[in-house]
Amino acid sequence: MDLNQLEAFAAVMTIGSVTGAGRSLGRSQPAISKAIGDLEGELGYALFDRNGPRVTPTGKAFLLYEEVERSLVGLRSIRERAVEIGREEAQPVHLVATPALASTIAPAALQMVAQGGGEFPEHIHLRSASAEQVVHAVLHRTVSLGLTSLPVAHRGLELHWIGEAPCVAVLRADHPLAGKDKITRAALRGERVITMSNRYRLRQRIETALGDDKGDKPLDVAIDTNTSFNAIMAAHAGLGVALVEPITALGMPIEGLVVKKLAVDIPFYFGVVTPFGRPVEGITRALIDAVETSARNILHGFVKRDAAEHDELL
Template structure:
């Protein structure tokens, strides 16, 4: 398979039609069709079900697409870096973070780096799940990753661990909004909104807030922002990490501390053994400063504490 085939496949997956993919790529519709057919021939299986001008991706196409996109991002990065080397400019920052960190601490840290004159001409900031962040750093397609913990993969350098207590978020007119602190008893009988991944934060929330009766989790979701907006709609009390709640305050909501300490842990990771550029080092330092500014009760811990904490 070659780059022409992969770009054609990616474009069709994104746009949903061969004609549209051809326009986007600046190629003819027959040329894109031929590239897809050649790719299917090499793979030995169909990527699309055809129905006139429109196509429907097969299950195998969706599985392949994620790998192809990562490879294309890597190739585009090489192209851009080659051009930048020729112009003698700073190497760009390629930063990937979980949604909560990408929308709050990452931009604040980049602004601090800019103030010190270390910010390059181009910045690539992408949000992804914790598992995808780890994958990107392991495959060295990014300079640095901000990830929720645990993360124990070989091939990652964990520079430090950030800790901050989880919070409860609710509407200002919610019955619990008048309390200074939310305890287990107050949550009994309330509709809780929290995370769906039971191997990360959700596990600690369940353990700490079990009480005599299990929490009534009315809504599970994959991001804290979704949980907070569900609370804004009046669907219950969001039990979330503090980064989104404090870093993206929303009118009409209140953020309350929990009576029991439920730590949220996140880490700064880079590819193992890869020398840090001055820009990356400056960004790592700026992330700590931004975290201290945004998070109440922020504690910086050593990377060596990972296994004992988690």
């Protein structure tokens, strides 16, 4: 398979028609059809069910698409960098972070570096992705810097430091619990709880901390979702109490909502990672320091921990 085939496949998956994909890529409809047909021939299975110019992706196409899109992002970065090298341009910053970090701490850190008076790149690529995708991008060296929730015990990553801050409850200002100083385990009984769906990260710590005293009754979660912002907006709609990491809650305040401490400490951990063995200097070093300062400014109870504490903490 080649780049033309993968780009044609990704365009058809995104747009939903061969004709539209051709327009987007500046190719003819027959050229797109041929590229898809050649790719299917190499793979040995169909990627689309065809009905004239409209196509419907098969189940296998959806499984393949995520990997193809990640690969195309890396190839585009290589292409852009090759052009920059030819023009003797400075390398842009490629920063990838989980949605919570990408929308709050990352922009604050970039602003701090920009106002610092030192060297600042003309081009910045800031992308949000799941924690697993952040790790993938750093491992494959397609980004300069990654900000992600923990754990990240992968070989090939350089974890510079760990940030810790307590999770919070977010609820409407007119909610009966809004006047409480802290939200207790008992107060959450009978409430519709909204929280994360990934049981391998924050969700597990929340359920363990807020189960009953014997630890054999899990928290009753009415709504689970994949981002804290979704959970917070569900709370804004009056659907329950959101239990989330503090970065989104404190970094993106929303009128009509209040952020409350939890009586039980549930630490949220995040880290700053770069490709292992790659020198960290210039703008990347400045950003790592600025991320720490931004986290201290945004997060109540922020604690910076040494990277060597990762396994003990998690």
